[in-house]
Amino acid sequence: MKITIIAGARPNFMKIAPIIHAIQRAKASGESIDFRLIHTGQHYDKKMSGDFFEQLGIPEPHANLEAGGGTQAEQTANIMIRFEQDLLANPANIVLVVGDVTSTMACAIVAQKLHVKVAHVEAGIRSGDWSMPEEINRLVTDSITNYFFTTSAVANRNLKLSGIEDERIFFVGNTMIDTLLKQMPRFTQPEVWKGLELKNKEYIVITLHRPANVDQDTQLKELIDTIVESSKGLPLVFPVHPRTAKMLQNIGIDAPNLHLIEPLGYLEFNYLVQNAKAVVTDSGGITEETTVMGVPCMTLRDNTERPETISIGTNELLGTNPKSIPPAFEKLFSNQWKKGGIPELWDGKTAERIVQQLLKMEV
Structure with a gap:
């Protein structure tokens, strides 16, 4: 064959x-x-x-x-x-x-x-x-x-x-989880870990790439401003596409705890995710990985093609309205986030x- x-x-x-x-x-x-x-x-x-x-x-x-x-x-x-x-x-x-x-x-x-x-x-x-x-x-x-x-x-x-x-x-x-489980022992601490003096479970990872979130100045600014305001000063690590980084600069977001970094390789990025307090994302694949790693995940989308990450895993679908972010962070900081489980097979x-x-x- x-x-x-x-x-x-x-x-x-x-x-x-x-x-x-x-x-x-x-x-x-x-x-x-x-x-x-x-x-x-x-x-x-x-x-x-x-x-x-x-x-x-x-x-x-x-x-x-x-x-x-x-x-x-x-x-x-x-x-x-x-x-x-x-x-x-x-x-x-x-x-x-x-x-x-x-x-x-x-x-x-x-x-x-x-x-x-x-x-x-x-x-x-x-x-x-x-x-x-x-x-x-x-x-x-x-x-x-x-x-x-x-x-x-x-x-x-x-x-x-x-x-x-x-x-x-x-x-x-x-199969994405096959790769994750095989590579987990090889996750590699990225250089940014020491540079930002990150500590286990004391920072938040952000990834945003969908046009609905990053292509509109006002929407992107309001989302990031709200995340910053809700983060209680924890480092926010945002591996960001150059196009999105330029837009962030243009809309004047400058917070001391917001760190825009270059995109990372697979082993380095997942090291950050595994050790994060939470992940804020609009990626479907990341919600699967956070579910298996037991990391709280907030998805800034109005729908998801991976509902099992919500019904079984650690993911919550917040939508694209920035007003949904503060309550989710309150839930996170009060240790009320669901533990989640791993989907069958x-x-x-x-x-x-x-x-x-x-x-x-x-x-």
Whole structure:
């Protein structure tokens, strides 16, 4: 069995790393299985050097399609054109896509047009918010997927409600958590730890990147001002994209406990998260990681595609109204934040279950 694995952005590689390891183990034990790793180049990331792949313990991609840039439509078209050429030159039995980025959708379409079956890892998650490009990617991908690998019972239910048969849905768990649990012993203290004199559970991590939060001056200013006012002077560590950093400077936010730092690598960033008192974010993936690490998490979004991080984990959905922030911080500082638990099958063995299932498939 030949599997072409697609990754388009840095978080995708966190999700596919354990799948690659599981394929390598299966092949070493005599199973007829192999993979080809394609980086679509959807996102250029200067931190994705050889060291990045070495940290994850995976080979560098067999091909980089370098299809990034442009509008959503231009990017989708570039990925489709270049992936079609690659798949024609390197036939596969299955194309495996992960997550919900543009590459996920574009490569699924190409595979089906070439009559190659598609497996979607992290299938079935829904936010219900069609203003998010990711939601469109999820809907389109799952409408043409053959095999659905899911992270939760909620995702299973979403797929069944859309008419997907039970025999095509495989509840396997979360490969992002496979990577987290494997890498946790290797988390690395970033330089900023000593530079800011940070102490365990005595600082808060912020990550904001969604346009609704960072592209509007007044909204971003009000959010950050409210977080600063609610933080009781604790250090606020904000690994920030240069574009957002420039906007923060333009709107004149200058608080002694707010520290804007460069984006960090995976091992360094998760060291900060693991030791933080709390995380304030608008990222879906981080809510999964904080749930497993038992770190209180406040999500500044009006919806989430990962409701299990709220119903089971340590996450709370605050919405985008800054007025929701002070009560959440009061709850945090009064030690009333929920302890949370870990969702079913988020146990570090998801990739093994995926590969075992792939080996049973007739393709």
